[in-house]
Amino acid sequence: MASSGHDMLTRTEPAPPDYRYSPPPVIEPGHTYATVSDQISAIVLTRRSARLGAGDADRVRRVNLLMVSVVWLLIKGPGIWGLNQPVGWAFDITNFVWWIGIGHAGTLISAILLLFRQQWRTSINRFAEAMTIFAVMCAGMFPLLHVGRPWLAYWLLPYPNTMSMWPQFRSPLEWDVFAVSTYATVSLLFWYVGLIPDLATLRDRATHKLGQVVYGVLSLGWRGSAMHWQRYESAYLLLAGISTPLVLSVHSVISFDFAGGQLPGWHTTIFPPYFVAGAVFGGFAMVLTLGIPIRYFYKLEDFITDRHLENMGKVMLTTGLIVVYGYTLEVFMGFYSGNQYERFLTLNRMFGPVLAGVLRLWFCNAVIPQFLWIKRFRRSPFMLWWISIVINVGMWLERFVIIVISLHRDFLPSSWGWFRPTVWDWGLFIGTLGFFSFMMFMFIRLLPMISVFELRELVNVTKARKQIGEEEHGDGNGHVGEKRRDDTSGLATRQADIG
């Protein structure tokens, strides 16, 4: 226990704040600082058997598939995909928007839930932030690779050059560059800053020389002094504040790619909020898709409890309803606008060649999430996992419908067409899926996937809560969204927790 500087500091526990009105603790009782640190850092520091060997092989295969797809694309050009004249974007931008959306859950969990002092976020924020970063990496591949001359992608940046050219700032694609790069930078910083105390823990616990050196360098000389903690908390809160608008801005800007276009089906003012809700919706689905198996395999049920899953289910239900509202409004506006192209698009979506796709979309995104109204489904990891998979598929279909169905039949019937994906379309998509899970599992093996120091705070909270429960024979079940009445200074309370 004393191996970490942080542990030494918290040896004398302060008088706990009044937790009577606070949310209940969100880790299982019976844990101490030591057990928490042990269990989480052991995932990184102890060698594991080849239990997940089959999964590893599968991921490596898919990363190979990604590399083959990219190389072949660079050799041949985007013609290896099924794109054609009316359908200039298909899988490429669908995947781009889908991946970017997935990242949003991480930012929301880490930034907004932190500011709202939702303590249950501590068990999943590290994991979700890592997911954000890897999802943005996957997303970033597509805009770079989908262009005809990817080796000139650096032209997207405004930089002084011999051509005296400046990017076209009226192009929404140029706005994307800034939105996504800001997002990637802030997410990475936020993630790394959050990791620093845990990296120090790993440094102290590592038995291998290499681990000690690497974690030592990465922990930036963290000693856990009170000064460190004070500055650290300020920096973390500031970064949370910077990240918060990004939750809303990034996908709004992505939606401008479409909303700024001429095309019926794209030229819609509802897109920014609708895209943001869809992003959070899909992002939480991905957190569950990955989180539930990991929780099972690494025996983390004590930390990622059923209540975490339930809360994520609630977020999905809420954002899912916003998305359904968006769909409904699109149909309504198709007729209400009086614009014959919009009307045609709506009919084409509903009765055109992709009827099956749209039905699946509604099924996945509107029908299936309604099961989340039922508590039994929200608390069942298995059911929740399946629902999250369905939502992932549904959100991908949504982007596909928005992009391809709008493109394939626009103003002049003479230029109508259809898109057929080729094996390379699928190859790149499945390849990024493999790359994503590959990176996730690398992360799990090399870095603490749950924030150790924040969980240690929760140990304190749990203990205090337990005492109060014994005194007042309360059942310990408050409402999640209920705010602490005595919480005037979040930072001060947080400091007090830590000591």
Place this chain on the structure above:
Amino acid sequence: MTEADSYGLQRLQDPHQRRHGLRRRLRPRQDRGKDWEIACTQHHQLIDFSHLKDGGGTSPYQGENLNTQRGIIKEINFDSYKEDAVEPAEHHKHVSLYPDYNYTDSNGLHKWGMVIDQTACIGCQACVTACQSENNIAVVGKRQVIMQREMHWLRIDTYYTGDPVTPDMLFQPMLCQHCEQAPCETSARWQATSHSDEGINEMTYNRCVGTRYCSNNCPYKVRRFNFLQYNENLRRLAEADAQPGRHGPQPRRDGEVHLLRAARQPHPHRAQEARRRGDCHLDGPKATRTAPIACEKAADVPGRPSDGSASRRARPEAIIFGDLHYHAEGQVGPQAPVHDLKQQPDGCTTRARAELNTPPRTTYLADHAQLNPALPKPGDGAMDARLPAELSGEDRGRTPRTDVWRREGAGEREQKSAETERDC
């Protein structure tokens, strides 16, 4: 394909038509069971849905006359002209976030514009061929045509009207409209498409990274993209008939930028080049009618001398290109400058999708559909020659129908069977 017995391609059920359109599966007699796909760029402009999954009549819009409903081709006859021409047509007020292009600050000597006379166009595709050869447009090959990736900068859209048994065809050459506020210009990230001081949407190939966003945003879908190394095809072609002094976009001939896309190079660029070379005198009034662009030369009734001699003036031209600065008030005949052709009454001209506020610089002259009363009316039997007296008193004007018809070859008009009528 060439060895196949073409009669085998017909089905007994519909001996007079090809039912499946572009992606039709063909079954020659000796290769029954094997599938062919016909690569044909003309059939990219199919306007029915029979080749699609939902084309079997289940879709609710199939019977819609998209041409009429969307006002794609304006059709007038004498009666409608009398009514429409006097009424001022509804002008779409141009609203834009961006300031209008200020031509006075530039050194644009010219203001290029084009008028396309849909009455004169007979859909012979000569302008398409001329454009292809003049601009060294890459040919893409059969498989790529099937994937709808042909790189024609100019295409002939065809719509149908009238009696479904013997429909009339309406042709609309569709090419870059050179919008004043072009959606493609705001799409290009590195300003690969820009507005010239002569009013042209210019494509700068070397600045194109190839996001295809311009194509997605183009309401006319006239942007083209070099999906694969089509320049290799082009190089072979170009070497075969290389001409000295050939100019214009040859982005794929340099070989280095092998994935460069060929979006549309504006035709008037041609004229600019010609002016610089001194081939023709574009600054005088007469020359405004004779800017040597390939499609304009080609877009003429067959048999017209192509040497630009005086005889062409007496014949209809479908594509008229010139400098909008020059105008001779009131002249609307075949010799009229572009500017004056554009000034015809509103009922006679149209701009493609003007309601989108792009607004296009190219003007389409409406299709005059005034039949000679002496001609037999289409559809009355198999074009049996009736006496004009029998038909006297009937309205000769074509009435637009509410059907969209499959595009077929021009010679197949009379072959449409009654079955077609049922299907559609």
